[in-house]
Amino acid sequence: MDEISTSTLFIILTVLIFISAFFSSSETGMMSLNKYRLRHLVQNGHKSAKRVSTLLERPDRLIGLILIGNNLVNILASSIATILAIRLYGDYGVAVATFGLTIVLLIFAEVTPKTLAAYFPERIAFPASYVLQALLIPFYPFVWGLNQITNCVLKMFRINIDDQADALTHEELRSVVNESGALIPRRHRDMLLSVLDLENVTVEDIMVPRNEIAGIDINDDWKNIVKKLTHSTHTRILLYRDTLDDAVGFVHSRDVLRLLSKTKFSKETLLRAVREIYFVPEGTPLNVQLLKFQRNKIRIGLVVDEYGDLQGLITLEDILEEIVGDFTTTMDLPTSNNVKQTDGTYLIEGSSNIRDLNKQFKWRLPESGPRTLNGLILEHLEVIPTDPLCLRLHGYPVEILEIKDNMVKQVKVFPHLYKKRRI
Template identity: 65%
Template sequence: MDAISTSALLLFLFALILMSAYFSGSETAMMSLNRYRIRHLAATGHKGAIRALKLLDRPDRLIGLILIGNNLVNILASAIATIIGMRLFGDMGVAIATGVLTLVVLVFAEVTPKTFAALHPERIAFPSSILLGWLLILLSPLVKIINLITTGFLRLMGIKNVRTNDALSQEELRTVVHEAGALIPQRHQEMLLSILDLEKVTVEDIMISRSDIYAINVNDDFKLINRLVVQSPHTRVLVYRDTIDDAVGFIHLRDALRLQSKEQFSKSTLLRAVKELYFIPEGTPLNVQLTNFQQNKERIGLVVDEYGDIQGLVTLEDILEEIVGDFTTSMVTTASEDINIQQDGSYVIDATINIRDLNKEMKWDFPIDGPKTLNGLIIEHLEDIPAANTSLMLSGYFVEVIEVADNMVKSVRVITKHTPISTDDNDE
């Protein structure tokens, strides 16, 4: 070392600090890469992304390589700095060199390059992957020895797989969609989140209850049957004998109208034209039922309980509306038609409304893990069928029962948390 001039040693030290900055920045950049973005770039043929993805496939080797290079460079820099310090300041040079080198390494070889790399990982990782790839080949024996030792310690700690697992859980994917911001339009975000929610929602949550099913009793007067066919708001109508539980099948309105046009429409031809019933067990998640509809080539089904009793009706359109929202062509009563705002800011609501539809429409927080309708929720809360003018606090909302009939709450007034309670009773 005595033969090497101090200026040459300073240049060598400067080069070592640059190399240390390279290894520090490369490590941060490689670990900060968005794995899903570089997979997308790699699939499009981006060479930098392909190289980076190959290195990240074995993070133990990549980290081992970078740390070997970084430590070798830093140790050598420390030795060179000590020599320079002793030449310039004598015995005090060791302490001076240690203090100065520590500050220089922290600022220029650690904090600055790592911060820049964290902010711009692709700008650093893609070019540096070229040199890292060559270094991995060159130092492969040393890297493998280090990895064997570290893998042994990891196995003692119960870690056997050193490969990365980037699979996202549903909740993590939900967070990714939420944080996408302007990258994904708000409407598309809502649809993606609705798809994720399908497994949390069952057919009972969206079905038309048996009392609201538009159906034809084949034992009714034939004129009434004709009128029901003509006035039907649906393309498929349930046909039954006397009671819904004695369902016969579904008649497609197109078939019924064709028979009418040929003057061949009668009870017997109606029964011959009905399609076979398709039954859905209650509790079936919507994602499962959507697949079942597709596999069975069905579009409509009857929801039955464990005893085989019909509880309601679900269509393919109902499930699709959970994803994309209500279709404008739907003739079924919507939540908005069941909700009427009053002058005092309260709401008069049809109590048979589905709670999920009510929450979605009004951005409210009534519980949905129990009864499916507002009527059911009130009765469950009171454990009795209330009389008219009964008032209660339900999930933070003031609810007044307006009408009760047929052992059901028919309509209620709801005053939200943000609406002052009015003493005027003449606003209905």
């Protein structure tokens, strides 16, 4: 080293610092790559992505190669810096070289290149893969030996690197969709999240409640039956005897039109056109029920509880609307009178579904208990109110306006005065 000039040593030291920066940025860039975007690029035939993907198949080898190169460069840089410092500062040169080189390496070989690589991983990792792939050939024996030692150490702590799962969990996938930003349109993002939520929603959350099922009593007067059949706005009509508990089956409006065209249309011919009822146990997740509808080629079913009692009606369209939102067109008059007032309050029907209210108005009412606003109010009060009153329902000021038939029929909600409950 004594034969080498000081200026030459400075040039060598500068080159070593740049090489150290290369290894540092390569490590961060490789590990910061979006692996799902990388897989997409590989499938599209991106050459650099394929090369990077090959290197990342064995991250232990890649990290071993980078660390071997980085440590060799840093140790050599430390030696040269010490020689330079001794030449310039004499006996104090060792201390000067230690602190000076540490600061230089931190700024120019660690923090700056790693920060740059963290923000632009592809711009760093793809070009670096050329060099790393070439270096892996001569350094392979050293890398292999280093990996054998480190793997043995990991096994001592009962860590098996081959058992590490690479799949996303349900919540992680939700986070990916939520953070996609402008990459996925808001409407599509909502649909994807709705698909992920299907397993958390059960049939009774979206079913038509028993008291709202529109059916026809087959024991009614024949003229009334014909009138209801011809004026029904539903494609599938439920027939029952006296009560819904004695359901006969569904009849399709297409079959009704075909029978009406015949001269002999009676209860007997109508009953022969009835289709078998498909029963759905309450508590069935929507993703499971969607598959059951698909496999059985069925579009409608009756929801029953553990005792076999009828609870409501569920259709394929109801599940699809959970994913894409309301899309059906119907001649029915609107059944909801939920109206926003000019003062920011809302007039809400007590029978309104809590999930629908949360989705429509972006409220935060609990969905784990009662499914209607009336049920939530009764659970909160623990008594059926007899007179109008005011209460704070899970942070929302609510004024009960109408009570009828042991039910809260209408309330006024003040969402602008909402206060988050303390836990």
